[in-house]
Amino acid sequence: xxxxxxxxxxxxxxxxxxxxxxxxxxxxxxxxxxxxxxxxxxxxxxxxxxxxxxxxxxxxxxxxxxxxxxxxxxxxxxxxxxxxxxxxxxxxxxxxxxxxxxxxxxxxxxxxxxxxxxxxxxxxxxxxxxxxxxxxxxxxxxxxxxxxxxxxxxxxxxxxxxxxxxxxxxxxxxxxxxxxxxxxxxxxxxxxxxxxxxxxxxxxxxxxxxxxxxxxxxxxxxxxxxxxxxxxxxxxxxxxxxxxxxxxxxxxxxxxxxxxxxxxxxxxxxxxxxxx
Amino acid sequence: xxxxxxxxxxxxxxxxxxxxxxxxxxxxxxxxxxxxxxxxxxxxxxxxxxxxxxxxxxxxxxxxxxxxxxxxxxxxxxxxxxxxxxxxxxxxxxxxxxxxxxxxxxxxxxxxxxxxxxxxxxxxxxxxxxxxxxxxxxxxxxxxxxxxxxxxxxxxxxxxxxxxxxxxxxxxxxxxxxxxxxxxxxxxxxxxxxxxxxxxxxxxxxxxxxxxxxxxxxxxxxxxxxxxxxxxxxxxxxxxxxxxxxxxxxxxxxxxxxxxxxxxxxxxxxxxxxxxxxxxxxxxxxxxxxxxxxxxxxxxx
Numbered sequence: 001x002x003x004x005x006x007x008x009x010x011x012x013x014x015x016x017x018x019x020x021x022x023x024x025x026x027x028x029x030x031x032x033x034x035x036x037x038x039x040x041x042x043x044x045x046x047x048x049x050x051x052x053x054x055x056x057x058x059x060x061x062x063x064x065x066x067x068x069x070x071x072x073x074x075x076x077x078x079x080x081x082x083x084x085x086x087x088x089x090x091x092x093x094x095x096x097x098x099x100x101x102x103x104x105x106x107x108x109x110x111x112x113x114x115x116x117x118x119x120x121x122x123x124x125x126x127x128x129x130x131x132x133x134x135x136x137x138x139x140x141x142x143x144x145x146x147x148x149x150x151x152x153x154x155x156x157x158x159x160x161x162x163x164x165x166x167x168x169x170x171x172x173x174x175x176x177x178x179x180x181x182x183x184x185x186x187x188x189x190x191x192x193x194x195x196x197x198x199x200x201x202x203x204x205x206x207x208x209x210x211x212x213x214x215x216x217x218x219x220x221x222x223x224x225x226x227x228x229x230x231x232x233x234x235x236x237x238x239x240x241x242x243x244x245x246x247x248x249x250x251x252x253x254x255x256x257x258x259x260x261x262x263x264x265x266x267x268x269x270x271x272x273x274x275x276x
Numbered sequence: 277x278x279x280x281x282x283x284x285x286x287x288x289x290x291x292x293x294x295x296x297x298x299x300x301x302x303x304x305x306x307x308x309x310x311x312x313x314x315x316x317x318x319x320x321x322x323x324x325x326x327x328x329x330x331x332x333x334x335x336x337x338x339x340x341x342x343x344x345x346x347x348x349x350x351x352x353x354x355x356x357x358x359x360x361x362x363x364x365x366x367x368x369x370x371x372x373x374x375x376x377x378x379x380x381x382x383x384x385x386x387x388x389x390x391x392x393x394x395x396x397x398x399x400x401x402x403x404x405x406x407x408x409x410x411x412x413x414x415x416x417x418x419x420x421x422x423x424x425x426x427x428x429x430x431x432x433x434x435x436x437x438x439x440x441x442x443x444x445x446x447x448x449x450x451x452x453x454x455x456x457x458x459x460x461x462x463x464x465x466x467x468x469x470x471x472x473x474x475x476x477x478x479x480x481x482x483x484x485x486x487x488x489x490x491x492x493x494x495x496x497x498x499x500x501x502x503x504x505x506x507x508x509x510x511x512x513x514x515x516x517x518x519x520x521x522x523x524x525x526x527x528x529x530x531x532x533x534x535x536x537x538x539x540x541x542x543x544x545x546x547x548x549x550x551x552x553x554x555x556x557x558x559x560x561x562x563x564x565x566x567x568x569x570x571x572x573x574x575x576x577x
Binding site (some may be wrong): 008059082083084086087090092097098099100102103104108111112113116117118120121122123124125126152168182198 | 364427431433434435436437438441444448449450451452454455456457498513546
């Protein structure tokens with residue numbers, strides 16, 4: 001599946017919080033990552049390994065330390081503000097509250113999402129054609145939301161809101177999709193549904209995707225590439241073929257070895273014989 | 277006219293004027309979640325601008341529009357203090373209100389400007405329609421409020437208007453969808469204070485003078501009317517919410533007018549209003565406390 005051109009390139013990305021204090025944290029410590037078109041990368045790592053910081057840097061919530069570079073579609077966007085970068089990068093957060101506006105209706109939320117990367121004018125936000133588009137997009141979810149366009153989003157369940165957030169993220173075809181532990185707060189059954197929907201939408205729209213998760217099983221089952229982070233570094237990076245043969249036990253072993261080696265090397269690559 | 281009719285028509289007029297203030301407060305406090313106190317200064321700014329221009333022979337229609345424009349600029353300034361200099365919303369509003377006190381004195385060249393024997397917007401409309409007194413006041417205000425209502429009903433449903441409403445709801449989401457939330461704050465504060473200044477200009481012309489102190493307590497008046505409107509009408513949808521602002525202002529003014537007729541000291545008005553707002557805001561929490569329900573920590577914004 002991995003294609004030709006790189007959609008995302010991170011070059012020497014570092015991020016230090018509370019610099020020059022006792023609380024100094026190297027959240028990202030020299031990340032180099034190339035994500036080709038239509039890659040679906042799953043990212044795992046323990047708390048504080050830098051997963052969220054990585055997504056924040058890609059989305060432009062804050063810039064990396066000087067010298068680091070974020071390139072999307074060949075364009076250096078390192079210092080581009082978040083709202084301008086949204087043309088390229090869409091995101092679904094952990095909290096359903098983050099990705100949707102609760103006081104607005106479903107169709108109003110979708111209208112906001114439709115205008116991603118376009119200038120907003122004095123045209124009516126919702127018209128017949130847009131409603132038709134919204135209905136079609138929602139119908140794909142199979143949750144019946146297409147019949148409830150004028151329902152305030154605050155009255156939907158967490159799972160419904162995450163599903164809506166997924167549609168909002170992909171509606172205007174951004175270059176890449178960031179899924180930030182987007183099923184972590186849902187109950188297991190709903191989480192599974194939203195996960196299946198994510199996979200379905202990513203495949204259907206051929207979206208280049210980075211999905212952060214705590215769950216090793218999910219990281220193994222979905223996507224065509226797996227990255228493990230530890231203390232701000234990428235310690236494992238396996239492609240499609242190796243990933244298919246990986247087990248959770250392999251990942252745990254690899255993680256312990258990586259954590260134990262104190263990172264003499266920048267990364268510990270997995271290969272077949274070592275992890276059986 | 278009998279006493280009841282007199283009270284009702286007076287409440288109608290005042291409800292419409294302060295309804296404009298209430299809609300302005302609604303735009304910042306509710307739509308943007310931006311607690312903007314600059315209305316304390318922009319209300320007399322509108323009065324001062326219109327009065328001075330009229331006294332200097334400018335057509336009262338243009339003078340009223342100029343007051344609207346002055347309010348738009350002052351609101352923009354509050355927004356700029358917040359978005360460009362990162363001064364918190366509350367403080368930005370207070371700073372602008374305080375600064376406007378001096379500016380209003382400068383504009384008027386004193387503490388007040390009388391408009392007696394000058395042609396106001398009310399005289400102009402009255403001579404065309406053949407109306408006078410409180411009926412005339414109500415008709416003029418109805419026309420202005422109808423224009424404002426139609427404008428906002430259209431604007432808040434446009435792409436930009438929707439972005440404004442979403443900014444107060446989930447600012448992070450709007451930015452992640454490519455919306456410039458700073459622009460939304462600037463626009464919202466500007467329109468809000470423009471409406472408040474417009475109300476100030478109309479009141480000054482109706483009462484026949486502009487006074488530097490006429491904005492004192494305006495934010496509490498607007499909030500009281502907004503809270504009453506929200507509580508009484510529980511409106512959903514933009515049209516109904518805007519009507520609820522007007523309805524809230526009407527009920528609030530009616531309450532005050534009746535209290536005055538019953539012999540309340542006019543000087544106590546602001547105290548009564550403040551107590552009303554405290555009760556309206558505090559009551560739900562007291563009820564919860566009595567019922568032993570969980571209370572969230574106090575908000576500070």
